Amino acid sequence: MTLVKNNPQFVNFFDEFFHQFPANWGRDTHGSLNAPAVNIHETDDAYHLELNAPGRNKEDFKVHVENGLLTISYEQKENTEQKGYKTIRKEFVYRSFKRSFSLDEKINADTIQAKYENGVLKLYLPKKEEVKVSPKQINIL
Numbered sequence: 001m002t003l004v005k006n007n008p009q010f011v012n013f014f015d016e017f018f019h020q021f022p023a024n025w026g027r028d029t030h031g032s033l034n035a036p037a038v039n040i041h042e043t044d045d046a047y048h049l050e051l052n053a054p055g056r057n058k059e060d061f062k063v064h065v066e067n068g069l070l071t072i073s074y075e076q077k078e079n080t081e082q083k084g085y086k087t088i089r090k091e092f093v094y095r096s097f098k099r100s101f102s103l104d105e106k107i108n109a110d111t112i113q114a115k116y117e118n119g120v121l122k123l124y125l126p127k128k129e130e131v132k133v134s135p136k137q138i139n140i141l
Contacts, residue, residue: 035097047107047125054119055094061121065109072121073098 041048051072053061062073076096103109106127113124 035099038099044127046127049101049123049125051099051121051123052119053116053121055092056116056119058116058121061114061116063112063114063121063123065103065112068103068109070101070103070109070112070123070125071098072100072123 037052039050039052041050053074056074060074060077062071062075064071074094074097076094103125108126108128111126115122
């Protein structure tokens with residue numbers, strides 16, 4: 001299994017360090033500069049994807065799966081200044097982004113779960129039963 005990024009300058013870096021993940025994970029559709037950082041962990045039962053996106057509301061995220069492609073997006077809404085309330089300095093930047101990850105045949109796409117807590121969007125991607133690694137005792141005849 002290899003991780004493939006859509007951005008060619010990062011392909012070798014990610015292939016080298018994340019070669020244990022399902023094929024085509026981490027393919028950015030709008031470039032890596034706008035996309036928040038992602039951690040991907042694997043357990044025997046599932047993959048756990050964590051997307052670092054502080055300062056947002058869970059209602060602002062869109063997560064969907066279509067044709068084996070998991071897409072996570074956030075659309076920045078226009079902030080209107082309140083009358084009598086003037087911003088002197090603004091350093092918080094929340095840009096719109098869209099990240100897509102190709103799901104291989106090992107993921108049970110029908111049971112993916114997502115939650116947003118403490119600025120991190122967490123996705124639980126369970127493995128299909130036949131893919132789960134379980135210890136097996138071999139009897140000696």
